[in-house]
Amino acid sequence: MSGAALQASAPARETMRGGRSALTRSRVRAAWIFIAPTLIVLALIAGWPLARTIWFSFTDASLNNLGDYEFIGFENYVANFDGEWFGLLTDPDWWRSAWNTVWFTLVSVSIETVLGIVVALILNAAFPGRGLMRAIILIPWAIPTIVSAKMWNWMLHDQFGVINDMLLRLGLIAAPITWTASPDTALWTVVMVDVWKTTPFMALLILAALQMLPGDIYEAAKVDGVHPVKVFFRVTLPLIKPALIVAVIFRALDALRVFDLIYVLTANSRDTMSMSVYARQQLVDFQEVGLGSAASTLIFLIIALLVVVTLVAGQVRMSGEAR
């Protein structure tokens, strides 16, 4: 190699030091500047309360005297005194509420996904008044949960509710059903109201995905004579899968921390108690900030774990699955 060539390559090596050019470095710096405000706000409104909750879960804090507490390690979670087990992980009510929550999430999100797809497919078809329909269908989603839950509470009332009245008149049932109180129906009732409320949201997300699909491949399938049902399962569904998974994760996260709906419909009933309702009961009704915080921390861990599992299993690449 000649001396001139060596000299020419020296500055190039200079910029390559650390694997980054000056341009890349300045881009990275700009990126950090732009996301810094978001990170700070997130740290303040999400990070700080989370950290405090986790901290409280290791203490014996109580709601009537929040300033005075001691660090007790994992005793809120599980502890052994004189051969007897105590703590959250040994409380059957906690496990019951955890199971209720998971069951509620699985069932309601499944139904909402299927119904959401059906509604989205209908709204995606061309028919007169489609714009109006798209607006109308959003109404259940737009009503605050507290309001709609109260509304359903009245409609489902065992003596004065319109639903029992209708079913009785139609002769479908012989006696009024205590929808929200009976252990057989309570959780299903909660699921039904949640489906009523949240299907529009699912439908809208899926509709957006459907509208991104290229129209020409459907014409190609038509010319090829592929049956519409097969087109749906082999073409539409795979193509909206990334959006569908995102929608399902959104909904599942919401459902896992369900509170207002269940609290309004069935209060502190054990049959329907969700993890969030349990945590509230510990925190507020029993004033056990430590135990409530431990429950909240577990909810956080469970949700975080499920998100990771879903993301990995679904192999959602959040970027670059484009055509």
Added chain:
Amino acid sequence: MADVVLKNVRKSFGRVHVIHGVDLAIEDGEFIVFVGPSGCGKSTLLRLIAGLEDITSGDLFIGGERVNDLAPAKRGIAMVFQSYALYPHMNVYDNMAFGLEMAKSSKAQIDAKVRKAARMLQIEALLDRKPRQLSGGQRQRVAIGRAIVRDPKVFLFDEPLSNLDAALRVQTRIEIAKLHTDTRATMIYVTHDQVEAMTLADRIVVLNAGRIEQVGTPLELYHRPANLFVAGFIGSPQMNFIPCTVARTGKDGVQAQLPDGGTVTVPVSSEGVRAGEAVTLGIRPDHVQLKGQGVLTGRIELVEELGENHLLYVNMGRERHLTVREPGDARHEAGQEVGLSLDGGFCHLFRESGEALPPLPGSRGPAPTSPDLNSTAA
């Protein structure tokens, strides 16, 4: 195999009439090309034949059967879309095989068909790739492959080469021509490209605003355009048009009086033509000759060198322009005054309605060597 017959086919989208009564008989095994300006209804006509749009009125027959109410899949057609329309999530193999799965063929049969088509189109090495991992030309070939495996009686192509670069276009064009010779299937092909139309077509259909202007072999359209529209549309650069009046009619044709006083005798039928009638004289840029003293004079405005030939844009004053194509490198420069002479044997005359006067028998063919009919008036 199948012929395709359209009888007074009309199409309207709501109140917009797009196709105004098209009559066309396409023979079995024929290669038909639709050309026409953008928005004239070429794609719509193709989609009517495919069954992707409903025919508003009229009849469509494929292989003798009326197919107006038949689903696209039952018409024995295959369509290649301009946008390829490949399934983005399926690999090349599945893209080609997907449509066959319905047709009650066994896995082995499907496999054989797909591999045969892939070999034919030289995409065997790409069978495992997704469409997004392919170049435009490769995608195009997959789209054609998907049509081939269906063994259609009629192939429909909607501007299949418009997204390809020049070299790939020529190559794919040749492949399509080969496909036609191999399969002898009827092919209907929409294009904007003159060269594609001229080289591929057995017959060209020139469409304008939802109507057929002329149907004929490429050379028929080139040498005997039926009207001003076809004359202007076929051939590049465009035919020159010069407004004239009829000076005299006779057995040897019609003598046209040029605006600057010269006359040209064009060997066309003079039936029904009166002296003094306004006509348009058309002559292709290749047939205008540069002469020191011609029937027309003008100043060269622009010279375009194309290598094997060159174009001269001549301004003849009063907003009138003429394009001349000369072989080889230009021997002229912009600004030069030139004389132009017109060979009557190469001229076309169009009446005011736009309709062409029919050439006298034997006067104009694919390679005319008619005597110089120019007459230069002082």
